[in-house]
Amino acid sequence: MRFFFFSKSFAQETYLGGIAGFLVQNSNAKAVNASSDIKEKVKMGVFVSAPIERKFNEKITVQAEPGFALLGAKYEFTDSETRYLRRLEFESANLPVLFKYYVHKNININAGASFVYIVSANSKLVDGVDGRTPFGEAAYTFLANETDYNDYVKRFSINPFVGLEIVSDRGFYFSLRYSLGLSNIAETHPDNELSSLKNSYLNLGFGYKFKLK
Template sequence: MRKFILLAAVFSIFTLTSQAQGLDFGVKAGVNFANITDASGLSNRTGFVAGVFLGGKLNDNLGLQGELLYSQQGAEFELGEFNLDYVNVPILVKYYVAQGLNIQAGPQFGVLVNDDTQTVIGEVINDIATNDFDVSGVVGAGYDFPFGIRVSGRYNFGLNDVPETGSGKNSVVTLAIGYSFL
């Protein structure tokens, strides 16, 4: 079911953007400042994000953009690691408030591809079970330069718990730069 949702999201992006004016396709990379909410004793994990984007303007003020991103998330704490790597698919509506300047919002669907979640208590190592699928909301702002450079800042807030037992949602601030080939 989760793979179906992810596949449907990617298909929707390609269908909607193929009808859009002025396609926008490119690559992007940046830095994540991630944490897990509702958990004590955790601090930010700094990681990277990289991938591709495809979008287009539906009219002068409104655009749609989908992305396929590899994203390092999680948190750090004194007794172990909570490193989570996802393949994320955000589907964003971009509202252009001025030439190039836009605000962005939409859902993000993520599949966990790597989890290094170990705590060390004495000599005992405990693995923390995590959910394989993540749903987040995304809000942010960006600027599309006329010569292809794209910059953005976003906040991703998790809508479901990361650990299988207990509570804690992904919370990620992302700063990224990209280049559009079209």
């Protein structure tokens, strides 16, 4: 009975906040043509969101985190003996939903899924990338024309994740998550060199939250 009243008091606690950070993305891409020789590369992204956390008791909470993320992918492929680099940018609405378990009052482990909707997709394509230094590759990519890529991707995906948070007594916190890309977002299109594209990424975020009175 004592535990029931203790849990009930915690059920009234709701926290609001904000978080922003970086994404380290790694794609798993498969080509339509086996001779394309796909080589995936790491791509950076950013995110910002507004978490809403509800406590069931001192150990278990649930959280929804609506926000925006700049996702994408980067890979090399071969077409007609020419080596290309494609960089994709996905402006995405993102809704992670997760359960947290507090192993300590300042540390929790969590798991959930991110519901992602691609609002806009763009591509940059650079040819003749063989033999270029990373600096030269970055310069050519920056100068390349950006084209619409919306017809080549599926708009909606779901990515499960696991994570860790460290929270200070003043409400500041650090979040680390790994999202496993299980959804194939490559759309069937006669001009798409990919038959499959799955994105996994590491989230590194810093945020602040406060308890509603």
